[in-house]
Amino acid sequence: LENSETDNFREEFLALHPYDQAQFYEKVGPDIRQIIYQYLSPKEMADIFEAIELDDDEYKGILEEMDTTYAAQMIAAMYTDDAVDVLNELDKDQITHFLKIMDKDSAQDIKELLYYAEYTAGSIMTTEYVAIPENSTVRSAMTILRNAAPDAETIYYIFVVDDTNHLTGVISLRDLIIAEEDTLIRQIMNDRVVSINVTDDQEAVAQIMKDYNFLAVPVINSKNEMLGIITVDDIIDVIDEEASDDYSKLAGVSDMVTFDKSPFAAAKKRLPWLVVLLFLGMLTANLVDLFTGTLEKVAILAAFIPLIGGTSGNSGTQALAVAVRGIATGDVEEESKMKLLLREAITGIITGVVCGAIAFGIVFFWKHMWLLGVLVGTAICCSIVVATIAGSFIPLLMHRLKIDPAVASGPFITTLNDITSILIYLGIATMFISKLM
Amino acid sequence: LENSETDNFREEFLALHPYDQAQFYEKVGPDIRQIIYQYLSPKEMADIFEAIELDDDEYKGILEEMDTTYAAQMIAAMYTDDAVDVLNELDKDQITHFLKIMDKDSAQDIKELLYYAEYTAGSIMTTEYVAIPENSTVRSAMTILRNAAPDAETIYYIFVVDDTNHLTGVISLRDLIIAEEDTLIRQIMNDRVVSINVTDDQEAVAQIMKDYNFLAVPVINSKNEMLGIITVDDIIDVIDEEASDDYSKLAGVSDMVTFDKSPFAAAKKRLPWLVVLLFLGMLTANLVDLFTGTLEKVAILAAFIPLIGGTSGNSGTQALAVAVRGIATGDVEEESKMKLLLREAITGIITGVVCGAIAFGIVFFWKHMWLLGVLVGTAICCSIVVATIAGSFIPLLMHRLKIDPAVASGPFITTLNDITSILIYLGIATMFISKLM
Numbered sequence: 047l048e049n050s051e052t053d054n055f056r057e058e059f060l061a062l063h064p065y066d067q068a069q070f071y072e073k074v075g076p077d078i079r080q081i082i083y084q085y086l087s088p089k090e091m092a093d094i095f096e097a098i099e100l101d102d103d104e105y106k107g108i109l110e111e112m113d114t115t116y117a118a119q120m121i122a123a124m125y126t127d128d129a130v131d132v133l134n135e136l137d138k139d140q141i142t143h144f145l146k147i148m149d150k151d152s153a154q155d156i157k158e159l160l161y162y163a164e165y166t167a168g169s170i171m172t173t174e175y176v177a178i179p180e181n182s183t184v185r186s187a188m189t190i191l192r193n194a195a196p197d198a199e200t201i202y203y204i205f206v207v208d209d210t211n212h213l214t215g216v217i218s219l220r221d222l223i224i225a226e227e228d229t230l231i232r233q234i235m236n237d238r239v240v241s242i243n244v245t246d247d248q249e250a251v252a253q254i255m256k257d258y259n260f261l262a263v264p265v266i267n268s269k270n271e272m273l274g275i276i277t278v279d280d281i282i283d284v285i286d287e288e289a290s291d292d293y294s295k296l297a298g299v300s301d302m303v304t305f306d307k308s309p310f311a312a313a314k315k316r317l318p319w320l321v322v323l324l325f326l327g328m329l330t331a332n333l334v335d336l337f338t339g340t341l342e343k344v345a346i347l348a349a350f351i352p353l354i355g356g357t358s359g360n361s362g363t364q365a366l367a368v369a370v371r372g373i374a375t376g377d378v379e380e381e382s383k384m385k386l387l388l389r390e391a392i393t394g395i396i397t398g399v400v401c402g403a404i405a406f407g408i409v410f411f412w413k414h415m416w417l418l419g420v421l422v423g424t425a426i427c428c429s430i431v432v433a434t435i436a437g438s439f440i441p442l443l444m445h446r447l448k449i450d451p452a453v454a455s456g457p458f459i460t461t462l463n464d465i466t467s468i469l470i471y472l473g474i475a476t477m478f479i480s481k482l483m
Numbered sequence: 484l485e486n487s488e489t490d491n492f493r494e495e496f497l498a499l500h501p502y503d504q505a506q507f508y509e510k511v512g513p514d515i516r517q518i519i520y521q522y523l524s525p526k527e528m529a530d531i532f533e534a535i536e537l538d539d540d541e542y543k544g545i546l547e548e549m550d551t552t553y554a555a556q557m558i559a560a561m562y563t564d565d566a567v568d569v570l571n572e573l574d575k576d577q578i579t580h581f582l583k584i585m586d587k588d589s590a591q592d593i594k595e596l597l598y599y600a601e602y603t604a605g606s607i608m609t610t611e612y613v614a615i616p617e618n619s620t621v622r623s624a625m626t627i628l629r630n631a632a633p634d635a636e637t638i639y640y641i642f643v644v645d646d647t648n649h650l651t652g653v654i655s656l657r658d659l660i661i662a663e664e665d666t667l668i669r670q671i672m673n674d675r676v677v678s679i680n681v682t683d684d685q686e687a688v689a690q691i692m693k694d695y696n697f698l699a700v701p702v703i704n705s706k707n708e709m710l711g712i713i714t715v716d717d718i719i720d721v722i723d724e725e726a727s728d729d730y731s732k733l734a735g736v737s738d739m740v741t742f743d744k745s746p747f748a749a750a751k752k753r754l755p756w757l758v759v760l761l762f763l764g765m766l767t768a769n770l771v772d773l774f775t776g777t778l779e780k781v782a783i784l785a786a787f788i789p790l791i792g793g794t795s796g797n798s799g800t801q802a803l804a805v806a807v808r809g810i811a812t813g814d815v816e817e818e819s820k821m822k823l824l825l826r827e828a829i830t831g832i833i834t835g836v837v838c839g840a841i842a843f844g845i846v847f848f849w850k851h852m853w854l855l856g857v858l859v860g861t862a863i864c865c866s867i868v869v870a871t872i873a874g875s876f877i878p879l880l881m882h883r884l885k886i887d888p889a890v891a892s893g894p895f896i897t898t899l900n901d902i903t904s905i906l907i908y909l910g911i912a913t914m915f916i917s918k919l920m
Contacts (some may be wrong), residue, residue, distance in 0.1 A: 389745075
């Protein structure tokens with residue numbers, strides 16, 4: 047009876063796609079998960095674990111509820127890149143322990159990948175690829191492929207290497223199945239193979255795979271020795287993460303990859319930025335405070351402070367976002383920094399003059415005070431120009447200094463823009479105070 | 484001599500990857516492009532055109548510089564989804580003209596796809612897929628595959644259909660090449676095939692392909708008849724575009740897909756948002772204007788206007804960004820809207836109380852005015868709560884009303900937050916004016 051229950055569960059459950067299995071697994075409680083561990087082999091559990099989407103800090107708890115040997119066997123059965131992702135969430139001691147009790151080959155593969163820095167090609171590559179010698183025939187290549195198929199992460203690109211494991215070419219399975227069986231691989235392979243260095247940034251890898259529409263790309267070291275491959279599914283995750291990362295930072299949220307189910311987790315992600323900006327905002331308040339003499343005399347000046355600060359902040363954010371995205375996609379690399387800054391300066395002047403003129407118009411028709419209109423218009427124009435230049439110069443500088451432009455630029459630019467716009471506005475107002483009264 | 488020059492160029496150029504060919508093609512001027520058209524066949528030019536990345540409005544000019552018959556043959560030779568993308572940039576007359584002079588089969592395929600609305604699965608699918616009957620053997624399936632390989636967009640997933648073209652299963656080339664030659668496809672195919680309806684939104688398609696790590700997914704109509712496939716390379720573009728789209732809107736730039744080389748183009752993308760916010764900012768100015776009496780008496784109140792408006796704007800943007808991203812990724816669909824709003828309200832209260840307390844502390848120690856501290860702290864706390872709730876409620880409402888939450892929410896929320904924060908701040912200040920003086 048017990049056995050037939052297991053069989054029924056296994057039959058139903060294993061017919062599902064691993065993603066659906068993972069969805070089920072994530073939803074059930076620890077009791078049912080224990081039953082799943084009993085019913086499924088470590089290898090079957092590995093397929094689920096590859097499709098799972100947990101928060102980084104949840105992996106530890108899940109692995110601790112498994113039998114240690116079972117967990118080690120499961121990690122060993124995963125694709126090396128996924129296994130490394132899981133292990134990276136654990137303490138050093140736990141990693142060592144798991145590596146010790148799993149089979150030696152898997153442990154060796156995993157150890158090699160653990161060594162690569164986060165966000166590099168090495169950290170997202172897998173070692174389960176198919177390589178064939180240059181002088182194989184199509185027939186022998188197909189035999190190698192059939193044997194490798196159950197374990198390889200992809201068999202749709204086959205990489206060609208020489209006797210010393212140097213990458214010399216690539217051939218797609220598409221080309222292989224339409225070729226004559228006796229042809230030598232060397233004759234039909236593509237020898238202009240695009241490869242990635244193991245230390246390259248993962249964003250650069252994503253860009254190449256996107257541009258060339260590759261399903262997989264080979265990873266080599268500086269000696270052109272083949273080390274692994276990166277597959278398109280991992281790249282989709284990278285593209286998604288990087289875009290979401292830049293977006294989070296623009297919005298001032300520390301991380302948006304996971305959608306929070308608890309208000310405390312959400313508050314924890316939002317507070318750091320709010321508090322930093324609160325302190326920086328006090329600088330602005332301090333500055334306005336210096337002009338209370340002017341404001342007491344012409345209180346209407348205060349009415350335009352939010353408008354001028356807001357407009358300057360908006361144009362700064364625009365320039366910042368364009369620069370950050372341009373740096374992320376590599377578009378910025380294509381031209382000189384000076385040319386880019388010059389272009390932003392001209393953009394700032396165009397937008398500044400247009401907005402300044404509109405502001406003058408509105409204030410003039412509303413308050414019938416032409417001097418106040420000129421003042422507000424001039425302040426808006428100047429602060430847009432400054433904000434636009436700062437919004438592109440600061441991220442470029444950060445990039446040069448190897449600081450992530452997205453995270454470091456926001457607070458600087460917001461505060462700088464607030465301060466300059468208020469200085470310009472209240473400064474000019476103070477100069478012409480006698481005419482405004 | 485002329486001939487050997489052509490041969491040399493063709494040999495060198497065609498050895499390049501289509502992406503590199505496209506890069507070269509994009510960089511040269513119209514004279515060299517004319518030579519390229521002479522040297523390459525429409526089919527070879529089609530490969531380049533599929534890899535090209537032009538601005539939407541540039542396609543027209545490029546097609547006009549080609550001989551019309553050559554252009555029509557080139558479009559006919561492209562994968563149908565790419566051909567439709569190109570044609571969609573042209574006028575109706577031009578489309579009709581091109582369709583008339585190309586071969587009937589291609590014209591028919593293209594016409595069917597032109598019919599589907601933008602951003603639906605139908606608009607990004609291609610009809611060049613491989614389908615085999617259920618009762619084929621593995622051997623006959625391989626023969627069909629070999630014949631289809633040169634034209635199909637992917638041969639790595641083979642879709643299985645019954646006599647009336649209903650989708651009944653899928654089998655990967657990986658499974659096919661390790662199967663026995665006499666096995667029936669029906670026996671080894673996966674009959675739990677995940678498919679997309681032709682009217683589904685492209686974002687939903689992207690989510691499914693990302694979750695399941697598919698390389699291609701079949702598109703069906705409501706009768707389960709197979710119409711086409713969507714491949715992973717198109718989905719990468721969708722993911723990239725959608726993320727970049729939300730990011731552009733958060734930054735207040737009308738579109739960031741192409742990196743502008745001209746300051747006029749950049750200014751054109753940034754001005755609409757700046758001008759809209761300028762007009763809305765005048766509402767805020769009008770509101771502050773009502774409180775000039777209070778500000779004349781206690782001018783230091785003006786010092787905190789930028790701080791309070793800024794903090795409220797920041798927390799509103801955070802809530803907005805999380806909601807917009809949650810809607811885009813589908814995370815929001817999983818739970819009730821009421822629960823989400825309640826969670827945001829609690830998040831707002833937590834962040835509001837923390838920031839309010841910090842603001843009170845700073846003002847108290849800086850100015851030694853406890854009442855001013857309480858006033859600023861209370862205003863910050865209240866306006867963060869309001870801004871957080873508005874920042875999540877408005878995009879959810881937009882989503883319900885089928886308006887893109889990313890585009891419509893920004894100006895509303897910024898203005899609403901400015902107005903409420905100033906009303907709260909100067910309202911309370913006016914109430915306690917006698918104690919502040």
